[in-house]
Amino acid sequence: MADRAEVPLRRIAALLAQQLPQVRPPLRFTRLAGGNSNLTYRVQDATGASWVLRRPPVGGALATAHDVLREARVLRALAGSPVPVPGVLLTCADETVAAAPFVLMEYVAGTACAGAEDAARLSVAQRQAAGLAMAQTLADLHGVNPDDVGLGELGRRERYVERQLARWHAQWHADRKRPLPALQAAHDRLRACVPEQRRVALVHGDFRLDNCIVGADGSVRAVLDWEICALGDPLADLGVLLAYWAEPGDELCALQDPPTRVGGFPSRAELLSAYLAAAGRDPDANVDFFVAFAWWKLACIVEGVYSRATRTPPATGRTAQSYADQAARLAAHALELAAAL
Numbered sequence: 001m002a003d004r005a006e007v008p009l010r011r012i013a014a015l016l017a018q019q020l021p022q023v024r025p026p027l028r029f030t031r032l033a034g035g036n037s038n039l040t041y042r043v044q045d046a047t048g049a050s051w052v053l054r055r056p057p058v059g060g061a062l063a064t065a066h067d068v069l070r071e072a073r074v075l076r077a078l079a080g081s082p083v084p085v086p087g088v089l090l091t092c093a094d095e096t097v098a099a100a101p102f103v104l105m106e107y108v109a110g111t112a113c114a115g116a117e118d119a120a121r122l123s124v125a126q127r128q129a130a131g132l133a134m135a136q137t138l139a140d141l142h143g144v145n146p147d148d149v150g151l152g153e154l155g156r157r158e159r160y161v162e163r164q165l166a167r168w169h170a171q172w173h174a175d176r177k178r179p180l181p182a183l184q185a186a187h188d189r190l191r192a193c194v195p196e197q198r199r200v201a202l203v204h205g206d207f208r209l210d211n212c213i214v215g216a217d218g219s220v221r222a223v224l225d226w227e228i229c230a231l232g233d234p235l236a237d238l239g240v241l242l243a244y245w246a247e248p249g250d251e252l253c254a255l256q257d258p259p260t261r262v263g264g265f266p267s268r269a270e271l272l273s274a275y276l277a278a279a280g281r282d283p284d285a286n287v288d289f290f291v292a293f294a295w296w297k298l299a300c301i302v303e304g305v306y307s308r309a310t311r312t313p314p315a316t317g318r319t320a321q322s323y324a325d326q327a328a329r330l331a332a333h334a335l336e337l338a339a340a341l
Contacts, residue, residue, distance in 0.1 A: 007039065007055065012098050019090055020104075022049070029053070031315065038068055038227060042107065051089060055102035057308065069093060071227040072103045074202075077149040082140040084222050108222040110213035119259035122214070129218025131266035132274050134209060137220045138241060139278035142201040142234035151231070157200045160232025161293060165191050168300040175307045178324070182331040183303065186296045189338040195286045201234040208244040209259050238275055239290025242268050243298060252333055254298050256318075256326065292337035299330035 013027040024046040032040045032052075041053045054068050069091055078085045086106040093101045113119045119127065146152045156163065169187050172180075204211075205228035213222040245268050246258035253261065266274065276283050306327055309320035 008098055009041075012053065012102065015092065015097055016043070016090070016104060024049070038071075038225070043104070050107035052086065052105050052107050053102055054105070055098055056100045067227050068103045069101050070229070071225070072105075074151065074154075074226040074229045075105065077151045078144070081144050081149060083137065083144060084220055085226075086222050086224070108213045110215050110221045112210060112213055112224075113259035114210045115255075115257035115259055116262045117257075119209075119262045119265075122218070122264075124264035126214070126216070126218040127262075127264035128266060130209070130214045130220070131260075131271055133214075133218060133220045134207075134212065134241065135266075135271050135274035136278050137212070137223060138204075138207055138237055139275055141204060141207075141223070142199075142237070142279055144202055146200070146202055146231055151202060154202075155230050157231045158197065160197055160200075160203065160230070160236065161194045162191070164232070164236070164293075164297065165194075168297055172300050172303055175304060177307050177310055180299075180303060180328065180331055182328070182335045183296070183299055186292075186299075186331060186335040186338045189335070189341070190289075190293055190296060193289065193341050195289055197233045199234055200231055203230050203232045203234060204237050205229055205240070207237045207241050210255075233290075234279070235281075235285060235287065235290045236293065238272070238287060239292075239294035240297070241275075242272065242287070242291050243294035245271055252329060254295065254330065288337070289341055292334060292341060295330055295337055296334035299327050299334050302330055303327040 009029050013025065013029075016023050016027065017025045026046060028044045030042045030044070032042055038054045039057055043051045043053050054071065056068060072088045072091045075085045075088050079087060086108050088103060088105050090104040091101070092098065092103075095101065111118060111122060113122070122130065146154060165187060172183065204223065204226065206225055207223070211223065211225045212220050213224065215221040244254050244258070245265075246253040246255070246261040247267060248261055248263045250258075250261060272287065275281070276285070302323055305314070306320055306323035308314075309318075309323050314320075314323070
């Protein structure tokens with residue numbers, strides 16, 4: 001076993017074997033797709049048993065955006081709730097072990113639709129079911145009382161959008177490599193027309209199809225990537241889901257290879273209707289603002305990936321310039337949507 005991308009896998013393997021009696025060395029680590037955010041590995045032992053290990057990316061990542069210990073806290077709190085999540089087996093805050101905190105969690109079998117090729121393996125019936133299950137799962141999440149699951153102190157509750165605008169704007173400025181006028185202009189426009197927050201719920205922060213594991217029946221078997229979960233306005237999650245939910249024929253997409261563009265999934269309008277019905281929300285809710293806000297936040301995220309890629313070549317095989325171009329497109333669209341509010 002060789003250490004990879006500055007991650008000391010040998011030390012991690014030794015700790016897992018020491019702390020978890022069910023683990024049978026030797027261990028094999030396989031880097032899973034993605035990794036623009038936290039690094040994710042499938043861990044397999046000599047018996048074939050599997051787990052998933054998560055730790056922050058290398059290359060000067062912003063700690064507040066990649067908090068795997070916060071993610072583990074949320075997963076443990078949601079265990080037993082209507083929201084399907086993987087179980088947490090171990091957390092390690094000792095950075096002398098892996099050069100960063102890490103979490104070991106349950107491996108959930110199913111399909112992770114990282115792109116169109118993965119989505120095409122699902123039947124049309126599975127795609128339709130998966131879309132409706134996404135809407136129901138999001139409504140289930142927003143129906144969880146944070147106080148009832150021990151997450152009432154996860155963070156501030158009020159003025160969620162204002163806080164998010166300030167946080168992502170500050171993170172962009174803290175690590176930016178270039179000016180991006182459209183990103184700044186969209187921020188200013190959004191800040192000027194934030195709607196009143198009417199509810200407080202657990203907000204996933206990056207709820208999309210490729211952050212879920214889909215079962216053979218189209219059900220959502222697990223929701224992943226909780227490191228930016230917070231308390232706030234649940235419509236922010238809905239905006240993110242709709243921004244990511246590409247349809248066939250869409251020329252501009254939030255993702256480079258959107259799984260939902262293959263067709264067979266519910267439309268954005270159907271997804272919106274399903275969520276509003278399941279959540280019991282007002283059909284006149286100001287969803288357009290939250291969609292524009294989502295595109296702006298995605299532009300900030302991709303711009304952050306671009307900044308890291310200028311220091312450390314991304315494992316995705318893409319160039320830093322490709323992320324720079326993507327962020328510019330996202331920012332321009334965010335500005336167009338924000339200007340129309």
